[in-house]
Amino acid sequence: MTRYSFGTITAMLTVIAWRNVWRNHRRTLIMLGAIAVGVWAMIWLTAIMRGMVDQMITDSIKNLIAHVQIHAPAYRDDPSIANSMPAPSDSLQQALQDPAIQTWSTRVRVPAVISSERESAGVTLVGISPLREREMLFLAGAVTDGRYLQSPRDDGVIIGAKLAERLETRLGWRIVIMSQDPDNDIVDRGFRVVGIFDTEMEATETSYVFTGLQSAQEFLKMGSQVSELAVLTNDYRHEQPIVDKLRDAAPDLEVLPWQEIDKYLATMLNVVEGFVWVWFIVVFIAMSFGLVNTLLMAVFERTREIGLIQALGMKPRLILLQVLIESFFLLSVGLVFGNLLSWLSIIPIQDGWDISALGVEGLEYAGMSTMLYPVVQASDVILSNVVVIVLGLIASLYPAWRAARHVPVEAITRI
Amino acid sequence: MSTVICKQLSKVFGEGELAVHALSDIDLDIQSGSFACLSGPSGSGKTTLLNLIGGLDTPTHGEITVAEQRVDRMNKAQLANMRLHHIGFVFQAYNLIPVLTAQENVEFVMQLQGMHHSQRAEKSRSILNEVGLSGMENRRPAEMSGGQQQRVAVARALVSEPDLVLADEPTANLDSHTAENLMDLLVDLNQRHGTTFIISTHDKLVMSYAKRLIKMRDGKIEDDGSRQSVS
Ligand SMILES: Nc1ncnc2c1ncn2[C@@H]1O[C@H](COP(=O)(O)OP(=O)(O)OP(=O)(O)O)[C@@H](O)[C@H]1O
Ligand SMILES: [Mg+2]
Numbered sequence: 001m002t003r004y005s006f007g008t009i010t011a012m013l014t015v016i017a018w019r020n021v022w023r024n025h026r027r028t029l030i031m032l033g034a035i036a037v038g039v040w041a042m043i044w045l046t047a048i049m050r051g052m053v054d055q056m057i058t059d060s061i062k063n064l065i066a067h068v069q070i071h072a073p074a075y076r077d078d079p080s081i082a083n084s085m086p087a088p089s090d091s092l093q094q095a096l097q098d099p100a101i102q103t104w105s106t107r108v109r110v111p112a113v114i115s116s117e118r119e120s121a122g123v124t125l126v127g128i129s130p131l132r133e134r135e136m137l138f139l140a141g142a143v144t145d146g147r148y149l150q151s152p153r154d155d156g157v158i159i160g161a162k163l164a165e166r167l168e169t170r171l172g173w174r175i176v177i178m179s180q181d182p183d184n185d186i187v188d189r190g191f192r193v194v195g196i197f198d199t200e201m202e203a204t205e206t207s208y209v210f211t212g213l214q215s216a217q218e219f220l221k222m223g224s225q226v227s228e229l230a231v232l233t234n235d236y237r238h239e240q241p242i243v244d245k246l247r248d249a250a251p252d253l254e255v256l257p258w259q260e261i262d263k264y265l266a267t268m269l270n271v272v273e274g275f276v277w278v279w280f281i282v283v284f285i286a287m288s289f290g291l292v293n294t295l296l297m298a299v300f301e302r303t304r305e306i307g308l309i310q311a312l313g314m315k316p317r318l319i320l321l322q323v324l325i326e327s328f329f330l331l332s333v334g335l336v337f338g339n340l341l342s343w344l345s346i347i348p349i350q351d352g353w354d355i356s357a358l359g360v361e362g363l364e365y366a367g368m369s370t371m372l373y374p375v376v377q378a379s380d381v382i383l384s385n386v387v388v389i390v391l392g393l394i395a396s397l398y399p400a401w402r403a404a405r406h407v408p409v410e411a412i413t414r415i
Numbered sequence: 416m417s418t419v420i421c422k423q424l425s426k427v428f429g430e431g432e433l434a435v436h437a438l439s440d441i442d443l444d445i446q447s448g449s450f451a452c453l454s455g456p457s458g459s460g461k462t463t464l465l466n467l468i469g470g471l472d473t474p475t476h477g478e479i480t481v482a483e484q485r486v487d488r489m490n491k492a493q494l495a496n497m498r499l500h501h502i503g504f505v506f507q508a509y510n511l512i513p514v515l516t517a518q519e520n521v522e523f524v525m526q527l528q529g530m531h532h533s534q535r536a537e538k539s540r541s542i543l544n545e546v547g548l549s550g551m552e553n554r555r556p557a558e559m560s561g562g563q564q565q566r567v568a569v570a571r572a573l574v575s576e577p578d579l580v581l582a583d584e585p586t587a588n589l590d591s592h593t594a595e596n597l598m599d600l601l602v603d604l605n606q607r608h609g610t611t612f613i614i615s616t617h618d619k620l621v622m623s624y625a626k627r628l629i630k631m632r633d634g635k636i637e638d639d640g641s642r643q644s645v646s
Contacts, residue, residue, distance in 0.1 A: 305513065312499065312504065313527055
């Protein structure tokens, strides 16, 4: 048996493979273009899609969901005033100091009936600490008429534009809110409408009425009790450690991440994850047809040459290796261009891309914003590159095998 | 000592009515250091015989021994090793790897053998010099004439000092002057290195260089200029 010096041989195969890549410029450039566009399609479109979903989740999270909610255990089954909880304990407050928590706030959230002189409607009355909610709740940015709440003591109410329309009331007018106190006695009180909010979702506009936290507590005679504690973390994807920590700090309360509060939204995120894979595979398959075809053509053109090197004593597996190295060069040069292209096409839109300019108008009705912020995840970039290289090499096995299989005598002596 | 021994060697292509008996019962013994020529009309089996001796094809019947090894009993990998370490080839055309320079083409076989870089460079330069190509080391095949390319092929066939060089119509694409130069070179190398040569040809000029002329017809040896050497 011969002792092949693997390093020497690989070095030689590498030189030959690299030069072979550039033998047919036109074909190579077309192939590189195809790989580059393929990789771009993987990275760029995934970033856009993730951006859209991110936007959707962020929007939904601001719609009274937040990242983590804490309630009395029975609140979710029966969100009445009876299932409220005390203001956060010292140990819970301690836990809420965590640097991974951006902000938190307590809320009163009870069913109520709102009436104007003409109409009445069932709503959810929400008492908030307006300053703490600025980042966590959509409301601060949605008041189109009048003003936002000023403090927990603020006893004005903010209602949705659609609700104002139904109640035939307007800014500055008074409405009456009726609910129950903890003793099941009816309480009612007049409030002045100090603000009207406008959102992309009609249901939100007709369902929620906001006032100051303390003013709600006084009105409902609940002392310092609250309905929920909402927490905003730094990243909605990594709220689980916080959830665990808060559970430890408040063992007698129910601590829920947003995925459990809004299961639909959580499913969305998983679907995207799966879609990324499907998308990568689809793009890859399209690309691999070109790749396999290019390599087969190259191998076919070089039948005689391959016969020659085989006649000279090069073993079939080295010929296989040479074609694979050639494919690796094609793939990696293509990848370099693809990544560059992706980067160049994301730079101009990284601070937001107004897609209303593209005429995508349905979005607003679907409750989505028209500003798109692409989200480039390192894992997507790595995955797309790995998919292309690994599956690309696997696809190249066929042409490589075809090359290695040539019978030397036929290839070299038949002209 | 014999470099090549063929006994009862036959090669049949195809089967049944379509069968072609390219070689029938060839007995041949080539002594070490021979400079033998195979001649004969087209289709007489010259290429087939060279391919069998070189392990590029397998016989239907018979034995082939090259450098004391039974070529007919080898598997593909063993044949590849045999070619790599014991046999040098010069084909009629398409001898060189287009993307490699003259020197790289010559070094190719040594690289496959795993020879160290410095040794390779030295050997390839000196053999290119010997075949009269010094100064052309860095040319690619496309930048050389047919005769120069054949000389590179000869250099490559000889550089790893094989026991046997098989050349199938090496002058077929060359003009007579270039062919003569090439033959002078081969004879010179044969004399100085003692390498065994078997050269197939139609060319009278080439035959005139032969120390032993083997004439073939219809897959048989019709006349062997040194039949006396066969035991
Ligand atoms: N792969 C093959 N399949 C079928 N028949 C073949 C094959 N190779 C050679 N032959 C036949 O075998 C016979 C010998 O062919 P070979 O190529 O050895 O002749 P040759 O003496 O080299 O001829 P030339 O001088 O034209 O090169 C011919 O009849 C040829 O047609
Ligand atoms: Mg022939």
